[in-house]
Amino acid sequence: MAYRILHCSKSLINYHLCIDHSIAGFNNRGAELNDIIFLVVKYKKKTLCGLRGKIGEPTDQQPWPDSERYVSAYKLIDVEYAQPFDIRFLAKYGGKYWPLKYLQGAKPIKDQQAIDALCSFFNKHRVNHPVYLPSLSDSVRDEDNEDESLTIDSGELPEVLSEVPDAKINIMGTFQTxxxxxxxxxxxxxxxxxxxxxxxxxxxxxxxxxxxxxxxxxxxxxxxxxxxxxxxxxxxxxxxxxxxxxxxxxxxxxxxxxxxxxxxxxxxxxxxxxxxxxxxxxxxxxxxxxxxxxxxxxxxxxxxxxxxxxxxxxxxxxxxxxxxxxxxxxxxxxxxxxxxxxxxxxxxxxxxxxxxxxxxxxxxxxxxxxxxxxxxxxxxxxxxxxxxxxxxxxxxxxxxxxxxxxxxxxxxxxxxxx
Known part of the structure; x- marks a missing residue:
């Protein structure tokens, strides 16, 4: 069992659809049965989490308007809700490049202190029903930053790979169609x-x-x-x-x-x-x-x-x-x-x-x-x-x-x- 953060970027629509249908969609493969998922969305320059659940069986249900992006989807079981809270405290454990360490590709979180803190914050904010975030005006959306995937320039690459060795994709080989x-x-x-x-x-x-x-x-x-x-x-x-x-x-x-x-x-x-x-x-x-x-x-x-x-x-x-x-x-x-x-x-x-x-x-x-x-x-x-x-x-x-x-x-x- 692994702990993962599933980031909906700035899409409130996708975030709410995941909540409504108890579904998690991934743009890569790797999530496994019973993995714990924390669902987050970028909102007013914060990264808010309002749902926790376990990965259940795969599903062919993909309700998102950009469903082509997602190569796999799973039902969420044992779903719990929270008053949305900001997870940027994870920088305390992951450092400057914490988004690459914890958010990139919904990868498993390997830092037990970060896992414990995330679970503790969720439990403090837990509620009995889903909490929906109000829609943002166009002007607010434009002011909102991009999600925390971070844009890395070539000069930063050595530092990034030193801090987060798995941030760069490793190629297993080359193929021809x-x-x-x-x-x-x-x-x-x-x-x-x-x-x-x-x-x-x-x-x-x-x-x-x-x-x-x-x-x-x-x-x-x-x-x-x-x-x-x-x-x-x-x-x-x-x-x-x-x-x-x-x-x-x-x-x-x-x-x-x-x-x-x-x-x-x-x-x-x-x-x-x-x-x-x-x-x-x-x-x-x-x-x-x-x-x-x-x-x-x-x-x-x-x-x-x-x-x-x-x-x-x-x-x-x-x-x-x-x-x-x-x-x-x-x-x-x-x-x-x-x-x-x-x-x-x-x-x-x-x-x-x-x-x-x-x-x-x-x-x-x-x-x-x-x-x-x-x-x-x-x-x-x-x-x-x-x-x-x-x-x-x-x-x-x-x-x-x-x-x-x-x-x-x-x-x-x-x-x-x-």
């Missing part, structure tokens, strides 16, 4: 490599709280395919994989992620080729997935699709004992008194409800611009579920990196060239 062969190749294809390394790549999904079904021929949406008619040319009616996500904290206990793998690979290298493929195939395919479970589709067809898919999922779950144990465990965790005979029926019910109320479409691709992502997000979110909520859209860009040189096996960072 090379194209996947295509989507489906078993040796160098995006889909096979991502499926094999799924949970290492996507830490927002916890292997204990989710079940990946990488069977791209297992599911078939009702409608044209169910009646034996041909698909739209080039557009499949099935996802490449499906992920069942379990959460104790969310309103819906199960969430369904429909995963689509797409790869421009070696064959589509020009911008126009990629744009044509995106607009002509990828977007229509994602729309097809969304429409299958949206209220835009006839309810009878939609219900039939859900029934078929839930039956297929249950068949898959009951095909392996470890799958049965995992999913049954989720049900028994939610309903401790449920009998073994009723577990299967409950699995059927919560899966059906997830298809009706909690679906996200996940695109895993080797190249996608911010503008293209925004376009697809708007298209997918236009489809509404029975709950009235929009279907979520999440995209990941996965690239294949080839090692050039490894120089430091203990470092955490690498440089790649594309």
């Amino acid at each position: 090379i194209p996947f062969k295509n989507e489906m190749d078993v040796l160098r294809g995006l889909e096979s490599l991502v499926n094999e390394n799924f949970y290492s790549l996507f830490t927002r999904y916890n292997i204990r709280q989710s079940l990946l079904i990488p069977e791209n021929r297992l599911f078939l949406s009702s409608g044209t395919e169910a009646r034996g008619e041909k698909n739209i040319k080039g557009i499949r009616g099935i996802p490449d994989a499906l992920l069942i996500i379990h959460s104790e904290q969310e309103k819906e206990p199960f969430k369904i992620a429909l995963i689509e793998y797409e790869c421009f690979g070696e064959n589509k290298t020009r911008s126009q080729e990629k744009s044509n493929y995106l607009n002509g195939q990828i977007i229509p395919q994602l729309m097809r997935f969304a429409a299958a479970f949206s209220i835009v589709t006839d309810k009878q067809i939609r219900d039939q699709t859900i029934k078929v898919w839930v039956d297929k999922i249950i068949q898959y779950i009951y095909g392996k004992s470890e799958h049965i144990e995992k999913v049954s465990g989720w049900i028994k965790q939610a309903y401790p008194d449920i009998s073994d005979q009723l577990v299967g029926r409950e699995i059927d019910r919560v899966l059906t409800e997830a298809f009706q109320k909690s679906i996200q479409i996940v695109l895993i691709i080797d190249d996608l611009s911010d503008e293209q992502k925004d376009t697809i997000t708007n298209v997918v979110r236009a489809f509404k579920l029975e709950s009235g909520e929009s279907i979520d859209f999440i995209s990941y860009i996965v690239r294949l990196e080839q090692r050039i040189c490894i120089s430091n096996n203990d470092a955490e960072y690498a440089l790649s060239v594309q």
